[in-house]
Structure formats: structure tokens, C-alpha cells
Amino acid sequence: MSQKFNEQHTKKVEEKWTEHSDDDKEPxxxxxxxxxxxxxxxxxxxKSAKKAKKGRVKDCPLGTIIFSEAKTLRIxxxxxxxxxxxxxxxxETDNHTYSHIRDSAFKRQFLSIIRGNLIDKLxxxxxxxxxxxxxxxxxxxxFKEKQKNPKYTAMYQGRTKLPAxxxxxxxxxxxxxxxxxxxxxETGCGKTTxxxxxxxxxxxxxxxxxxxxxxxxxxxxxxxxxxxERVAEERAESLGESVGYQIRMEKKMPRKSxxxxxxxxGVILKQMESDPSLSNISHLILDEIHERDVTSDFLITILRExxxxxxxxxxxxxxxxxxxxxxxxxxxxxxxxNIPGFTFTVTEYFLEDVLQRTKFQCPRFHLPPxxxxxxxxxxxxxxxxxxxxxxxxxxxxxxxxxxLLKDGTxxxxxxxxxxxxxxxxxxxxxxxxxxxxxxxxEEQNGAILIFLPGLMDISDLHKLITNSGKxxxxxxxxxxxxxxMATVNQKQIFEPPPLGKRKIIIATNxxxxxxxxxxxxxxxxxxxIKISNFNIESNSQTLNCEWVSLANANQRRGRAGRVKPGVxxxxxxxxxxxxxxxxxxxxxxxxxxDDVILTAKLLQLDLPFGNGSDDMRHTEMQNHFFQxxxxxxxxxxxxxxxxxxxxxxxxxxxxxxxxxxxxLARLPMGPQMGKMVLFGAIFxxxxxxxxxxxxxxxxxxxxxSLTLEKEADMKRVELADGKASxxxxxxxxxxxxxIHPIPYKFCQDYFLSSYILNLxxxxxxxxxxxxxxxxxxxxxxxxxxxxxxNSDNLALVKAVICAGLYPNVAVVKYSKSKKxxxxxxxxxxxxxxxxxxxxxxxxxxKAPLLVYWExxxxxxxxxxxxxxxxxxxxxxxYKYTFHDHNGLISIGNSLTFRANPxxxxxxxxxxxxxxxxxxxxxxxxxxxxxxxDSDEINILRYDLKVNLLVNLL
DNA sequence: GAGCACTGC
Numbered sequence: 001m002s003q004k005f006n007e008q009h010t011k012k013v014e015e016k017w018t019e020h021s022d023d024d025k026e027p028x029x030x031x032x033x034x035x036x037x038x039x040x041x042x043x044x045x046x047k048s049a050k051k052a053k054k055g056r057v058k059d060c061p062l063g064t065i066i067f068s069e070a071k072t073l074r075i076x077x078x079x080x081x082x083x084x085x086x087x088x089x090x091x092e093t094d095n096h097t098y099s100h101i102r103d104s105a106f107k108r109q110f111l112s113i114i115r116g117n118l119i120d121k122l123x124x125x126x127x128x129x130x131x132x133x134x135x136x137x138x139x140x141x142x143f144k145e146k147q148k149n150p151k152y153t154a155m156y157q158g159r160t161k162l163p164a165x166x167x168x169x170x171x172x173x174x175x176x177x178x179x180x181x182x183x184x185x186e187t188g189c190g191k192t193t194x195x196x197x198x199x200x201x202x203x204x205x206x207x208x209x210x211x212x213x214x215x216x217x218x219x220x221x222x223x224x225x226x227x228x229e230r231v232a233e234e235r236a237e238s239l240g241e242s243v244g245y246q247i248r249m250e251k252k253m254p255r256k257s258x259x260x261x262x263x264x265x266g267v268i269l270k271q272m273e274s275d276p277s278l279s280n281i282s283h284l285i286l287d288e289i290h291e292r293d294v295t296s297d298f299l300i301t302i303l304r305e306x307x308x309x310x311x312x313x314x315x316x317x318x319x320x321x322x323x324x325x326x327x328x329x330x331x332x333x334x335x336x337x338n339i340p341g342f343t344f345t346v347t348e349y350f351l352e353d354v355l356q357r358t359k360f361q362c363p364r365f366h367l368p369p370x371x372x373x374x375x376x377x378x379x380x381x382x383x384x385x386x387x388x389x390x391x392x393x394x395x396x397x398x399x400x401x402x403x404l405l406k407d408g409t410x411x412x413x414x415x416x417x418x419x420x421x422x423x424x425x426x427x428x429x430x431x432x433x434x435x436x437x438x439x440x441x442e443e444q445n446g447a448i449l450i451f452l453p454g455l456m457d458i459s460d461l462h463k464l465i466t467n468s469g470k471x472x473x474x475x476x477x478x479x480x481x482x483x484x485m486a487t488v489n490q491k492q493i494f495e496p497p498p499l500g501k502r503k504i505i506i507a508t509n510x511x512x513x514x515x516x517x518x519x520x521x522x523x524x525x526x527x528x529i530k531i532s533n534f535n536i537e538s539n540s541q542t543l544n545c546e547w548v549s550l551a552n553a554n555q556r557r558g559r560a561g562r563v564k565p566g567v568x569x570x571x572x573x574x575x576x577x578x579x580x581x582x583x584x585x586x587x588x589x590x591x592x593x594d595d596v597i598l599t600a601k602l603l604q605l606d607l608p609f610g611n612g613s614d615d616m617r618h619t620e621m622q623n624h625f626f627q628x629x630x631x632x633x634x635x636x637x638x639x640x641x642x643x644x645x646x647x648x649x650x651x652x653x654x655x656x657x658x659x660x661x662x663x664l665a666r667l668p669m670g671p672q673m674g675k676m677v678l679f680g681a682i683f684x685x686x687x688x689x690x691x692x693x694x695x696x697x698x699x700x701x702x703x704x705s706l707t708l709e710k711e712a713d714m715k716r717v718e719l720a721d722g723k724a725s726x727x728x729x730x731x732x733x734x735x736x737x738x739i740h741p742i743p744y745k746f747c748q749d750y751f752l753s754s755y756i757l758n759l760x761x762x763x764x765x766x767x768x769x770x771x772x773x774x775x776x777x778x779x780x781x782x783x784x785x786x787x788x789x790n791s792d793n794l795a796l797v798k799a800v801i802c803a804g805l806y807p808n809v810a811v812v813k814y815s816k817s818k819k820x821x822x823x824x825x826x827x828x829x830x831x832x833x834x835x836x837x838x839x840x841x842x843x844x845x846k847a848p849l850l851v852y853w854e855x856x857x858x859x860x861x862x863x864x865x866x867x868x869x870x871x872x873x874x875x876x877x878y879k880y881t882f883h884d885h886n887g888l889i890s891i892g893n894s895l896t897f898r899a900n901p902x903x904x905x906x907x908x909x910x911x912x913x914x915x916x917x918x919x920x921x922x923x924x925x926x927x928x929x930x931x932x933d934s935d936e937i938n939i940l941r942y943d944l945k946v947n948l949l950v951n952l953l
Numbered sequence: 954g955a956g957c958a959c960t961g962c
Contacts, residue, residue, distance in 0.1 A: 220960065248962055266962035295961065455957060483959065508958060530958040543958070587960090599962090668962040704957080766962090835955055861957075 062811060062848065064898040065868060065889075065907070072902060101659070101923045106775065114656045118276055118302070118604045122309040125277030129257055132210045139209035139258045143201070152236035159234060162190030163342050170337060171195060172202045175283075179307055180315045180334040184324035186341030187558060191318055192216075192287050193231050196260045199283055200242065209258035215278075216285040217265045219293055220514060221247045228252075228262040248668070249762045256280075265295040270668070273602055277306055283314045289327060290319040290551070291513070292586035292630075294596060300330065301628050302603065322551055323583060330630050344561035346523075351423065351573045352404060355414045357441070358433040362423040389421050392579055400575035418573050426452065426526050426571075428461040434569060435504065436470055438522050442567070446521025447503035449511060451556050453528045453545050455482055458506050459706050465504070475500065481507035481515065484704045489755050493517060512555050516562070523560040525553060527572040532856075533590045536636045538829075541592070543856045549584045553577070586631045593633060593641035595670050598650065600625055601657050602665040608635070609655055610642035647807060647876050648675060659923045667770050669697040672853075676804020677767060681776040682921050682928055684789040688797045690764045690782050691734040692727045693804065696853045696862070698763060701733060701756040712751040713836070719750065720838040725864035727801050728794065729838065734760060738783075775925040789930055799870035805851040806874050807892055810860065812839075812848040823850065823860055826894030834859045868897050873911055880904045 101107045146152050159165055164185070174181050185191045196214050203212035218224040228245035232238060239245070244254030246263040254261050265286070271278070278284065284303070289296050303315055317327050321338055328336045354360070401418040404410045417423045431450060438448060452458050458480050465471050465478060479493050487493055488510070494517060497503045505517060509529055529548045534541055548556070553570065560566030570577065588596070600607055605625040626632050645651040650661030650671050657665060660675070667674040673693040680689025695701065705712050719729045733750070737757045740746040747754040768780040777787055790796050810823045810831065821840060823831040833839055837860070839850070849871060852863040872878070875891035880899075882888070887904045889897045899907065921928065 264961060266960095270962050291960090293960070453958070482957095484957075510959065512959090514959070532958070545958095698961095700957095832954080834957070836957075856957080859956075 062868065062895060062897055065872075065903055066900060067903045067906060072906060098659075098923070104924065106659075106925050107923075110657075110659055110662045113602060113604065113662060116604045117606075118305065121604065122277050122306060125306070125309045126279065127282070127310065127312050128279040129211050129213055129282055131208060132257075133207075135210050135257070136204075136207040139204045140207055143204045146236060149236050155234045155236065159190070159194065162194060163188075164190035164194040164339050167337065167339055168194075168198050172198050174335055174337055175199060175314055175316060176202075178335055179311070179313070180317070180331040182317045182319060182324050182328045182331070182334060182336040183339065184319050184321040184336060185339035186321060186343065188342040188562075189339040190342070191339055192227055193234065195316065195318065196283075196285055197231060197234070200258065200260055204258060211257070212259075212282050213257050213280060214260040214283040214285060215268060215281050216260060216262050216287060217268055217296070217299075218262060219265060219288050219291055219296065221250075221264055222514070223288075224262045224264050225250075231260065231262075249759075249766050265293070265299060266668075269295055269299055269599070272302065273599075273666070276302070276603060277310050278313060279310075281313065283316065285316040285318060287318045289317050290323050290583075292583070292588075294587045294591060297586060297588050297630055298596065298599070300327075300630070301625065302605070304331065304628070320551065322554075326630070343558060344563070344565040346557050346561040346566045346568050348557060349567065349569045350577060351571055352410050352414055352418060354430070354434055354569055354571060355417055355423075356410050358430065358437050360430050360433045361413070362417050362420065362425075362427060362430070364420060364422065393419070393421065396579055397573060397575045400573065418575075424527075424572055424576065426457055426528060428457065428464050430571065431461055431524060431526070432464055432468060432470075434524060435465065438567075439471075439502070442522070444521055444567070445502065446564070446566070447497070447505065447517060447519045448522040448524065449505045449507060449517065449520045449559055450524040450526075451507060451509065451511065452526050453530045454508065455484075455704065457526075458482060458508070461506055462706055465506075471504070476502050476504055479503065479505045480706055481505055481511055482704065483508070483510050484700070484702070485706075486703050486753065488515065489753070509552070511559065512552065516559075518562050520559050520562065521564065521566045523556055523566065523568040525556045525568060525570045527553070527570055527576070529584075531584065531590070534592055534637065536634065536640065539640055541854070541856050547572075547576070547580055549582060550577075550580045551583045553580060588629060589631055589633050592644075593637055594644050597638070597641050597645060598657075598661065598665040598671055601651075601661070607655070608638060610639050610646070645671065648672065649876075663774055663922065663925070666774065667767070669693065669767075672804050672806075672808075673697045676800060677771070678776065678922070679800045679803045679918075681771055681787060682918065683796060683800055684787055684928060684930065685791045685793065685797050685800060686777070686784075686787040687764075687782045688728075688731040688735070688791050688794075689800050689804075690767055691731045691760070692801060694760050694763045694767065695730040695734070696727070698760060699756055700730070701752045701760065703751050703753050705751055708751070713841075715750045716836070717838055717841045720842050722842060723794070724839050724842045725798065725801075726837050726839065726862035727864045728797070731797070733757070734764075737761075776927065778927055786927065795867070798864055798866055799873070801864055802851045802866045802870035803874035805853055805864075806871065807876070808852050808855070809871060809875075809892070809895060810850045810852060810863075812850055812865075826892060831855065831858050831860050833863065834861045837861070837863055839863055839865060869907075871895065872897065872907060873914055878908070878911060880908055 098107065098111065147156075164171075171183070183191055183195060196216050199214055200209075200212055203209050216227075218227060224245050224247050228239060228243055232241070232243040235241075235243060237243060239252040240254060242254055242259045244252045244259065244261050246253060246261060246267050248264070248267065268278075268284070286296060286299065289300070300317070307313055307315060315331070317331070319327055324336050324338070328334050355362075398419050401415045404418070405412060405415040435448065435450075450461070452461065462478065462480050471478065477492075477497055479487050479490075481487050481493065493503075493505065493515075496519060503517075503519070505511065505520070507515075511517065525548070527548055528545050529552060530543055531546050532541060532543045557568040557570075560568050597607065606623070608624045608626060626635075626638055642651065642655060645661065646653070646655075648660075648664075648671055649658055650664050652658050660678075661671075663678060664671045664674040667677065669677070673696060676689055676693045677686075680686045680693070702712070702716065716729065719732055720726075721728075721732065733752060734757065737743050737746060737752070737754075738761070743757070744754055746752070747757065764782045765780050768777060768782055771777045772780060778784070807826075810825050813822045813824055821833045823833055825831065849866050849868060850860070850863040851866050851871075852860040854861040872889055872891055875895070877891065877893050879890040880887065881890065882901055882904070887899050887901050889899050889904055889907065891897075
């Protein structure tokens with residue numbers, strides 16, 4: 001397959017598309033020339049009032065589309081072809097019977113999903129584990145032999161020292177006698193490795209090993225593997241005997257019975273799609289359930305239904321001590337058992353102690369940046385801002401500071417600083433002073449771990465430390481640690497430092513749970529954390545810096561006591577510590593719910609009806625799935641997600657899954673990315689689209705360099721190859737990585753992570769497997785030429801990107817100096833383009849339209865500049881209107897384009913035709929037959945050589 | 954004019 005990276009086919013786009021001048025796009029850019037004096041003032045007042053209303057921009061067409069006469073003629077010829085009638089026949093939709101769909105495996109599965117219900121499905125649930133006495137005896141025999149194995153006995157000796165071991169008999173008895181048990185305990189108590197083994201050994205010893213099949217879920221892939229390896233080692237076995245693991249794209253399954261399988265929470269949820277009663281499982285252990293991620297919250301909600309029908313299924317919830325009671329309450333006050341933790345003591349200090357020891361002086365006022373210091377007005381504003389105190393100061397923090405002053409244990413200047421809210425801001429100079437104090441005054445040696453909220457702070461502190469001259473590289477190794485930095489995959493960070501050197505790690509909360517560095521003795525906790533939230537009013541995602549929860553603070557503190565007693569410095573006062581909330585909000589209250597709803601639909605759970613549905617049905621459904629969650633999300637959030645799924649055509653008007661929705665629910669990615677991939681398969685440009693969708697869904701392979709930022713930016717621009725698209729860069733990177741003679745060299749030169757690139761390659765293959773199950777492709781090779789006939793046509797690739805990202809469309813506005821870009825949403829809100837986007841640098845501004853995936857805090861992260869036609873073809877709410885000699889195409893009730901009547905008419909027919917084609921393809925999943933005479937190609941073709949759609953887009 | 958918490962199928 002030749003997949004040259006060029007855009008030759010774009011030139012074939014024949015239609016004339018003109019961009020309007022500024023006045024045309026924004027009719028109110030400047031005041032009409034005939035106005036004078038106060039009229040001008042009133043004009044602008046009216047204009048800003050309009051802006052404030054955030055009115056739609058219907059009346060500001062984004063451009064004009066005119067097809068040439070020759071093209072019009074050819075398209076008209078095509079439109080008279082007979083194949084259209086055939087397609088209309090195929091796609092006459094009947095939502096209740098779907099009688100227009102030919103009988104197929106897909107149809108039967110789809111109908112059983114939209115008509116069925118979880119409870120009915122569970123009513124004939126039963127365990128599939130059968131007791132086989134011969135095997136039971138053999139399991140016991142092997143187990144007894146193992147107890148003589150010196151390796152096993154040595155490991156066993158170590159196990160008996162764990163706190164969990166003292167509770168062995170209690171645990172086994174409690175689990176035997178109850179269907180649901182909550183096991184709580186802090187890290188280091190051994191519950192994760194021991195509890196599954198206690199259960200398994202108990203079954204084997206009682207000659208019923210074949211009835212025992214334990215699944216233990218972990219929130220992260222890495223912990224599923226490491227725990228499985230550890231447990232296999234303790235049992236003196238290799239993986240694949242009685243212990244195994246399963247994560248996406250990687251598994252080592254244990255034997256079918258008498259076994260323990262560690263897997264990620266998502267794997268088990270996916271399994272429930274086909275086997276909701278978990279028929280081949282005897283014990284389900286959910287570990288780290290206190291983290292409250294969407295998947296585990298979702299899982300326990302369904303499990304409450306499942307255990308009613310499967311009385312023999314045991315559920316063990318393992319949580320931190322802090323919120324074990326809440327889980328017990330959720331399961332009808334099921335019994336709890338607590339295992340004391342086993343960690344070294346960590347001495348805790350707070351801001352007042354740090355200030356006292358370092359004699360540091362916090363700034364009293366916000367200093368404006370140097371370039372603004374001349375403006376006194378702005379400066380006063382800064383001073384004013386610094387004096388506004390959060391409400392908790394009067395109630396808690398000031399009284400505490402006054403008490404300290406009275407007690408006389410702290411210097412007066414320390415107490416005074418505590419009363420100033422600025423002392424709670426992140427202050428990297430204070431951290432530097434504290435580091436100097438630790439390294440020179442504290443006797444203990446050992447690694448220092450600093451928690452900061454984000455990259456900015458990590459970068460600033462890193463610079464400050466290296467430039468201070470107090471931490472020469474002969475004595476200190478400094479590791480910045482962030483999910484997007486190369487250091488996360490370096491072994492060096494886990495290993496003891498070279499002799500005579502000390503490790504300093506500057507990390508985000510990645511070091512709280514995901515990455516464990518054993519030799520940490522000192523922790524500096526800035527007390528802040530970046531938390532993403534979903535804002536219902538603006539229907540958008542935010543990422544803000546907040547106070548940590550007590551759970552976070554404890555976890556951070558615990559990182560200091562893994563090998564010996566440690567010290568933790570919190571950079572906030574004891575008073576602040578007292579008013580921290582216990583936990584962060586559960587994730588399900590902080591995210592978009594569209595993906596959750598699709599999964600729930602596939603699992604046939606009862607869901608509420610959206611805003612638009614009639615009230616009768618609304619009131620019928622009081623006890624729906626979302627109400628049963630431990631923390632039900634706001635209904636507005638559910639409605640927003642339902643609306644979004646309807647716009648994507650994943651749900652029909654009665655909120656049943658459509659055939660498209662059914663496919664999207666089965667694909668392991670969000671609905672928009674799933675749609676992009678399906679269209680990539682249908683339009684035969686699958687490899688580039690899979691690269692892009694996988695990267696957006698998982699993670700960018702680009703790594704951040706603290707020292708070579710500019711170089712990294714330039715490499716990105718180089719990879720963009722003049723195309724105004726961040727998405728096509730992902731395609732190009734994965735493409736080159738696959739064919740490069742020395743992939744590792746390519747990664748080094750272009751600041752890429754080969755670890756992530758390899759994962760992305762595996763993931764693409766994994767998606768191919770799903771597409772094959774859905775019957776859209778014929779194998780698992782993403783580069784199969786059969787599915788890449790149009791992969792060289794980057795205009796088409798961009799059109800498919802657009803189909804997937806819609807309705808995330810925005811309009812580009814240049815500033816007058818054209819130095820930077822502003823973005824306007826169809827709803828007339830203004831955003832900015834993230835500085836790393838190549839669109840800032842590649843000035844190929846033929847089109848003012850962008851499609852994007854992620855928008856966080858007013859910033860659009862990755863974007864592609866697109867032609868209007870894909871938006872017109874793939875957008876919803878198509879309308880054509882004609883009045884005052886103006887033809888207008890309107891999309892999504894907000895984007896408008898001018899088109900003369902004959903062009904408008906043709907676009908409308910072409911759009912219908914393509915939708916029929918897609919509908920047919922979705923309801924009759926199969927590989928598109930690109931043969932010259934095939935029916936489906938005739939539908940899209942306007943002459944024998946060229947496929948209409950592929951060239952039009 | 955200016956910046957990106959962390960997971961997962």
C-alpha cells in the first residue's frame with residue numbers, strides 16, 4: 001500500500017468556496033458609516049447586548065459554496081440513477097420492528113439488546129462451575145506437595161508476618177457466612193495479595209477447589225500485572241497455573257477453576273455485556289474501591305442486582321478504612337472487617353512549622369508581572385485581590401493563628417503570615433528553602449518527593465532548584481515526574497541513587513497511586529491538586545487547582561514511610577488540614593455521561609428519559625439506574641448526555657439504541673471516536689483514522705521536555721508538513737514509526753515515547769478485532785489494503801475526522817495583527833487555541849472552520865482545519881432556506897453557509913444519498929464492495945472512474 | 954498572547 005503523505009486529491013475539489021471579508025462574516029464589525037455621535041454609542045451598546053445574549057450566529061454565513069456548471073451536470077446525471085430507489089427501499093426505517101434490515105447475526109443481537117432487560121436476563125442465572133471430585137483431589141494433592149517446596153515455605157514465612165495473616169480465619173469465616181463483605185485496611189497490610197489466596201486455599205483444602213474461581217479487580221493495568229506476579233511468586237508457581245491476569249491487549253489466564261485472576265475493572269464490566277450474571281465466577285473481589293472511579297461505581301451498582309439472582313456469588317469489597325462504612329451501608333449494612341496497616345511512622349509538619357524552621361517570608365501582596373508594574377491602576381487591583389479572603393479565614397484560620405500567637409510556641413511573624421491568604425499559594429521559593437533545610441539540618445538521608453499540581457509548577461521549581469547552585473549535580477539527581485514526561489518509564493527513578501547522591505523527585509499526583517518510589521523518606525505536599533470537572537451550564541470540561549482531600553493528604557504522607565520512618569511537610573496550616581474535605585468527589589459526578597449511558601444501554605439497565613420525552617413516562621421511572629448509584633449524578637447531566645447521543649444518532653427519539661448506537665456501545669472508546677472509526681472502515685481509510693482515534697482516545701505520544709521546549713515545538717511543526725491539522729500529525733507519527741528503520745531513533749529525534757507508540761499500535765490491532773466482530777473488516781491488520789483504498793486521500797481522511805468530532809466545530813478569528821488566533825463556537829462563545837497546536841504556526845488559513853476533540857478551560861487542545869462540505873454532509877439539523885435572493889444552508893441550527901439554489905438542491909440530494917448509504921452499511925454490517933459494478937458503489941458514483949463522495953469531500 | 958491531574962475497555 002502506498003500511503004504517501006500528500007494532499008494531492010484535495011486539488012480535485014472543484015467547487016468554488018469563497019471566504020467572506022471580515023465585514024461579511026461579522027456584519028457588526030464596525031458601525032454603519034451613516035451614524036454619528038450618540039448614534040454610534042447606541043449602536044455599540046446594542047451590539048454588546050446582543051453579544052451578551054450569546055445569540056446564535058445564524059445570520060453570519062461562514063462562506064459561499066458554488067459548484068461549477070460542469071460539475072452540477074455530472075452530479076445531476078448521477079442523481080437520476082436507479083440505484084437510488086434501491087437504497088430508499090433498503091433504508092425505509094421502521095423503528096419498532098426494523099423489518100427493513102435483512103436477517104443477520106447483527107440484527108438478532110441488536111434486537112435482543114433493545115428489547116431485553118437485565119433483570120429478565122438474570123432470572124435464569126446460575127453458576128457454571130461444576131464440582132469435579134477427581135480434579136478437587138488433584139488440586140489438594142498438588143497443594144500438599146507445594147507445602148514441602150522450600151521456595152513456597154520461605155515465601156510463606158514472609159506472608160505470616162503480614163497483618164492480614166492474623167485475620168485469616170476471621171476473613172474466611174466471614175466470607176463463607178456472608179454474600180457481601182467489606183475488607184478495609186491501609187496500604188501495606190497485605191489484603192490485596194492475601195485475601196484471594198486465603199479463599200482459594202480454603203476451597204482447595206476442603207476438596208472443593210473446582211468450585212472456586214476468584215476474580216480480583218484492580219483500577220490500573222500495571223497493578224493487575226504486578227499483583228498477579230507477586231501472588232504467583234508467593235505460591236511458587238509461574239503465571240498461568242492457579243494465578244493469572246487479564247488486562248486489555250494482554251492476558252495470561254489461569255486455569256478454569258481453582259484459580260485467581262487479576263484484571264482491570266473495565267475488563268470485568270466488558271465481560272458482563274455477554275455474561276451479566278458472571279456465571280463462571282465464584283468470588284468477585286473489588287480492590288481499591290475507595291478510589292470511586294466511574295467503572296467501579298458502575299460495577300457495584302449492577303452487582304447489587306446480580307447478587308439477588310446469584311445467591312452463590314460472593315462479593316468482597318476492599319477499601320481504605322476511611323470510607324469502608326459507606327460501602328457497607330450501600331450493601332444493606334453488610335459486615336466489615338478492618339486490617340491494621342503496616343507502615344513506618346511518618347512525622348507530620350504543617351506550614352507553621354515550615355515557616356518557623358526556614359524563617360521564610362511569604363509575599364504580602366501579589367506582585368504584578370514586571371511589564372505591568374508601571375500601570376498603577378492594575379497594581380492596586382492586584383493589592384486589592386490579595387486582600388480578599390476566602391470565607392473560611394474568619395471562621396477557622398484567623399482564630400487558629402491568633403491562638404498560636406497567644407500560646408507563644410511560634411514566632412509572631414509566623415502567626416501573622418498564616419493570616420495572609422497568600423501564604424497558602426504555591427510558593428516555589430518556600431519549597432527551595434525547605435529543601436535546603438532538609439538537606440542541611442535534617443539528619444536522615446533518603447529521597448525527597450515533592451507533590452505539585454501541574455507541569456507549570458514542576459517546570460518552575462525545577463529551574464529554580466538547578467539555577468540556585470545549592471543542588472549541584474554531583475550530589476543530587478533531580479527527576480521531574482509527570483505522565484507526559486520520559487521519566488515515568490525510566491528505571492533509574494526507582495533504583496537507589498548512585499553512591500553519595502540524593503534523589504529529589506518533583507511529581508504530580510501520579511506519585512500518589514500510580515508510581516511508587518520505595519526509598520522516599522521526605523515528602524513535601526503543596527496541598528493542591530488539579531481536578532477535572534464537568535460544568536453543566538457551559539456543557540464543558542474544566543481543569544482547576546483545588547485543595548487536596550484528607551484521603552489525598554494521607555496517601556501523600558504514606559509515601560514517606562515505605563522503608564523506614566519518614567517526615568511529611570504539608571505546606572498548609574493545621575487549621576486548613578482540619579477543614580479539608582474527606583474525599584474528592586466521585587468521578588461519576590465530574591464527567592460527561594454519554595459513554596456511561598451507552599454502556600448502560602448495552603447492559604439493558606433501566607435509564608431515565610431525557611428532557612424532551614413526555615412527562616408520563618418520566619414519572620414512571622423513579623428507580624432508574626442512575627438513582628441506584630452510590631452518588632447519583634444531577635439529572636441535567638444525564639439529559640445533556642442523552643441529547644448528545646441523540647445528536648450523534650446513537651439513540652432514537654424514544655431513546656432506544658439505534659443500530660449505530662449499538663455498534664458504538666460495543667466499541668471500547670467514546671461514541672464520537674467510535675463513529676470516526678466506523679466511518680474510517682466504511683470509507684476505506686482505516687489506518688490513518690485508527691491512528692488518530694486511538695491517539696485521541698488514549699494518549700498523545702509526544703513527550704514534554706523541560707529544557708528543549710522550543711526544539712520540541714519545531715519538530716511538531718516539521719511533522720505537520722504544512723497541513724493545518726494536529727490530528728494528521730498523529731497519523732504521520734504512527735505511520736513513520738511503523739516503517740522507520742530505527743524507530744527508537746525516530747522517537748528520540750522527535751520527542752516521542754516509543755512505549756506509548758507501541759501501545760497505540762497494539763490498541764489499533766485491538767480495535768480491528770472489535771471491528772471484525774462487528775463485521776466491518778476482514779482481519780486484524782490495520783494496514784490491510786482492502787481497508788485503505790482511500791488512505792492517501794487526506795481530504796477524505798479529514799472529512800472522516802470531521803464526522804467523528806462533530807459537533808465540536810469552531811470558527812477561527814484572527815486578531816487584527818494576525819499574530820494569534822481566537823476561536824468562536826457556534827454558540828458565540830470565545831475560546832483560545834492551545835499554544836502547542838500547530839495551527840498557531842501553520843498559516844494555511846484557507847478555511848476558517850476547525851473541528852476539535854478536547855476543550856479544557858477555554859482552550860481547544862488539538863484541532864484540524866476543515867472544508868465546509870464535510871460539516872454540511874455529516875452535521876445534523878440540515879436546513880436549506882431561500883429568501884431575499886440568498887440561499888442559506890444551516891447545520892446544527894447554528895452554522896450557516898451561502899449556496900445558490902441549484903448548488904443547495906444538489907448538496908441536499910447528495911447528503912441524503914450518503915446518509916442512506918451509511919444507514920444501509922450500519923444496518924447491514926459488511927465490508928464495502930468497491931468493485932466497479934457493486935450496488936453500493938453505484939450509489940456513490942457519478943462516473944465509472946471516480947467515486948463521488950471520496951472526491952467531493 | 955501564552956500552557957497540558959490521573960486512569961480504563
